[in-house]
Amino acid sequence: MRSQSAGPLTTGPMSIGEFARLSGLSIKALRLYDVSGLLPAAEVDPITGYRRYAAAQLKRARRIGVLRRIGMPLPVIGEMLVLSDAEAVGRLDRWWAGEEAATAARRSGHLWLRTSLAHGDEPERDYPVRAVQRPQRKVATIRTEVDQQGLVPAIGAAQWSIRAHLDRHGARHTPEHWVIYHGLVTPDTEAAIEVCVPYSGSAEPGRDIALRIEPAQSLACATVLRDDCFYPRITAAYQAVHRHLTAAGLVAAGLPRETYLDHWDRLAGDAPFAHVAQPVEE
Structure with a gap:
């Protein structure tokens, strides 16, 4: 999952609000992912502290959003993001099998x-x-x-x-x-x-x-x-x-x-x- 090319509609630096709209993530989530290292801002103004994001980060952001929606914890997402796509498939499948086992136990x-x-x-x-x-x-x-x-x-x-x-x-x-x-x-x-x-x-x-x-x-x-x-x-x-x-x-x-x-x-x-x-x- 290392690739970050996304084919975005915009190519210049984006404000956190614009990036939130295009990625489907909230501003609060983006700040959390920046601090945690999952999705660091491309630029941070040293005076105002305003974050700016690159269009190439949209694919990573959208993947994080999907993984959070299916309930994956942040530490596991961090593990997946450093893997190649082929390796990430195996990690995703193993995590999902564990979730299905937990659901079966609850059922x-x-x-x-x-x-x-x-x-x-x-x-x-x-x-x-x-x-x-x-x-x-x-x-x-x-x-x-x-x-x-x-x-x-x-x-x-x-x-x-x-x-x-x-x-x-x-x-x-x-x-x-x-x-x-x-x-x-x-x-x-x-x-x-x-x-x-x-x-x-x-x-x-x-x-x-x-x-x-x-x-x-x-x-x-x-x-x-x-x-x-x-x-x-x-x-x-x-x-x-x-x-x-x-x-x-x-x-x-x-x-x-x-x-x-x-x-x-x-x-x-x-x-x-x-x-x-x-x-x-x-």
Whole structure:
């Protein structure tokens, strides 16, 4: 998306008001995008502070406007604007897949609640719990803080940022990734999560990407289907794991996590999608 040629009707420097009219962006938005670096003014009068824009900036401005209208956050727009058009297509598709997954989770939550209100609570689902041994692995991670509403988009954004970083270093990775919960994420409170992508080969840390060794560990896991992977239904899997630990006399040895087996848009609704897992002492 580096190209800024737009075929505008005017070729000379434009005032912020004229540029706002031609680009479809408000003057307030243009000032914000100038300060943030997304769309710096071509000229700023050193005495008056008046901004002037070039006609060649219209294409970039219109793209920013479209991306904002579909709900893309400013940091992601910033990432896209430094990419070539071909690279930006992939970044756009990855972000949109995350948005669709979040929308699907909200839709499932609505259906669950509506059914519960109209017909009574559904029978509690049975989530068998099994022991899984995980080998030591290298992981690239991003840690961030989110609430329940922002959880799915945050997971998607983090894992794709990690994957792009690993690709740049020539490291190999599979669709599997997991999220470690450092606190309780609720609709009303934020907590820290750590998104992890295992990889092989070599890589370097990034600005917000850390590299570490995930030790070998024993996990108690409950498998959740894709269409059941939404709040509050997924809490039944956590309850099943907790009951299993209590009944078996197992001791938790780490933070709870959700391991995702593949990308959301690649699986059918009745396919295994995630493991709700608790590390335990051996």
